[in-house]
Amino acid sequence: EAGVAQSPRYKIIEKRQSVAFWCNPISGHATLYWYQQILGQGPKLLIQFQNNGVVDDSQLPKDRFSAERLKGVDSTLKIQPAKLEDSAVYLCASSPRNTGELFFGEGSRLTVL
Amino acid sequence: KQEVTQIPAALSVPEGENLVLNCSFTDSAIYNLQWFRQDPGKGLTSLLLIQSSQREQTSGRLNASLDKSSGRSTLYIAASQPGDSATYLCAVLMDSNYQLIWGAGTKLIIKP
Numbered sequence: 515e516a517g518v519a520q521s522p523r524y525k526i527i528e529k530r531q532s533v534a535f536w537c538n539p540i541s542g543h544a545t546l547y548w549y550q551q552i553l554g555q556g557p558k559l560l561i562q563f564q565n566n567g568v569v570d571d572s573q574l575p576k577d578r579f580s581a582e583r584l585k586g587v588d589s590t591l592k593i594q595p596a597k598l599e600d601s602a603v604y605l606c607a608s609s610p611r612n613t614g615e616l617f618f619g620e621g622s623r624l625t626v627l
Numbered sequence: 628k629q630e631v632t633q634i635p636a637a638l639s640v641p642e643g644e645n646l647v648l649n650c651s652f653t654d655s656a657i658y659n660l661q662w663f664r665q666d667p668g669k670g671l672t673s674l675l676l677i678q679s680s681q682r683e684q685t686s687g688r689l690n691a692s693l694d695k696s697s698g699r700s701t702l703y704i705a706a707s708q709p710g711d712s713a714t715y716l717c718a719v720l721m722d723s724n725y726q727l728i729w730g731a732g733t734k735l736i737i738k739p
Binding site: 545547555557559564570603605607613614616617618619620621623 | 658661663669670729730
């Protein structure tokens with residue numbers, strides 16, 4: 515079974531530039547999460563989708579972050595414009611509805627200079 | 628509001644020892660509890676998932692227990708090895724809104 519796929523793995527940009535991350539969840543998983551993890555800290559939920567609907571985006575900085583999940587499958591997370599404090603690993607996870615077990619991708623590491 | 632606490636924040640033990648990591652939560656209305664492992668610079672790997680109706684799960688040298696009434700879970704690692712060195716995180720999935728609440732993790736170092 516293929517795991518959660520994320521790209522790019524690494525991205526370096528300058529502040530005020532934009533960046534987009536892509537996630538393809540495990541086939542059939544209805545729930546998709548985007549997390550931000552800053553070095554030395556636990557994951558912080560940015561947004562949670564159930565199919566293509568948003569369940570929780572209370573911690574998403576909506577002035578600069580946006581996310582969509584078209585057709586309830588893959589998802590993109592965009593940051594525009596980026597700030598220095600956005601430097602982090604962006605993790606995507608998916609889970610099936612019946613067990614609620616989360617499976618994570620390898621993450622996309624963003625460095626903002 | 629659910630709070631998840633992991634103690635200790637860091638732990639260093641000699642190779643071969645058995646050890647226990649702790650995870651406590653304040654709201655027992657959970658759907659499940661999951662233990663993860665994270666190596667430096669890597670994503671999170673699921674270790675064990677315990678559904679709310681279960682008391683424990685085992686995988687190899689790992690055993691996780693769940694006591695909902697006391698709001699506690701433990702991850703037991705038998706015969707620790709240097710390769711077990713990583714950060715271990717627990718997370719609870721809430722029954723009401725399917726929200727996942729994380730502990731801050733325990734950084735484990737196994738000394739050869």
